[in-house]
Amino acid sequence: MSREVREFVCRSFSSSPVAMDASPVALLRAGLKALASRWAEAFSDAAESLAGDFCARSGASGDRSLQAALRKEGMAVEFQITPAMQEVQQAIVAENVALIKSIPQQYFTRIESLVMESVTRGGDLQTLSERLSHQFNVTARRAQFIARDQTRKATSALSAARQQSVGIEEGEWLHSGGGNKPRPGHVKAGKEKRRFRLSKGCLIDGEYIMPGQLINCGCSWRPVIPF
Numbered sequence: 442m443s444r445e446v447r448e449f450v451c452r453s454f455s456s457s458p459v460a461m462d463a464s465p466v467a468l469l470r471a472g473l474k475a476l477a478s479r480w481a482e483a484f485s486d487a488a489e490s491l492a493g494d495f496c497a498r499s500g501a502s503g504d505r506s507l508q509a510a511l512r513k514e515g516m517a518v519e520f521q522i523t524p525a526m527q528e529v530q531q532a533i534v535a536e537n538v539a540l541i542k543s544i545p546q547q548y549f550t551r552i553e554s555l556v557m558e559s560v561t562r563g564g565d566l567q568t569l570s571e572r573l574s575h576q577f578n579v580t581a582r583r584a585q586f587i588a589r590d591q592t593r594k595a596t597s598a599l600s601a602a603r604q605q606s607v608g609i610e611e612g613e614w615l616h617s618g619g620g621n622k623p624r625p626g627h628v629k630a631g632k633e634k635r636r637f638r639l640s641k642g643c644l645i646d647g648e649y650i651m652p653g654q655l656i657n658c659g660c661s662w663r664p665v666i667p668f
Contacts, residue, residue, distance in 0.1 A: 442480050443577035446552055447570055454566045466560060477549035484545045492537035496530050499592060503600035514666055518607050526602045533595045540587055548580045593653035601639045604664050611636050612662035614643050627660050
């Protein structure tokens with residue numbers, strides 16, 4: 442995507458005097474619009490499958506952790522997909538489909554802004570090429586951040602639904618201990634091994650939240666097995 446954009450822009454700047462000429466600028470806009478449309482379609486076509494695979498992997502990760510905890514207690518449980526879990530899965534897939542589709546939309550909006558800004562300033566191709574590369578790196582970092590954040594949220598939501606489906610109603614907050622700026626409320630909840638209802642979340646700083654729900658939260662919980 443990034444390479445195709447840079448190649449198109451470089452060709453456009455090299456083949457005609459773009460700066461402030463109506464016709465070349467219109468062609469440039471039209472070309473960027475066509476690229477944006479094609480990449481948006483490509484991301485859209487892949488979004489459902491990618492989101493579904495992501496949801497399945499997140500659920501499997503939570504299931505493995507729960508199975509290990511149950512085996513430690515000498516129990517074996519055959520997991521089933523409940524209606525509650527199906528609702529959670531559908532919500533996760535829908536949210537991630539929307540996020541995947543947003544990546545090319547935001548990228549090309551910013552690209553067009555950079556290109557038009559360069560045009561109005563006289564068409565400095567070298568500087569523009571560098572800024573286009575930088576913007577792709579920004580987009581890539583955003584995608585990586587989204588992936589990490591959504592993994593935590595999905596694992597948290599699916600694990601809570603799975604645990605409740607086998608009769609586990611409470612969890613004990615575990616602070617991750619990571620991050621340069623840990624949330625004091627999360628640190629305190631971890632030190633206290635604070636218990637909370639999986640159906641409600643843990644009361645921290647005046648709101649009920651689940652581990653991994655907030656941005657950059659790497660906290661988890663220990664399921665309180667009542668058997």
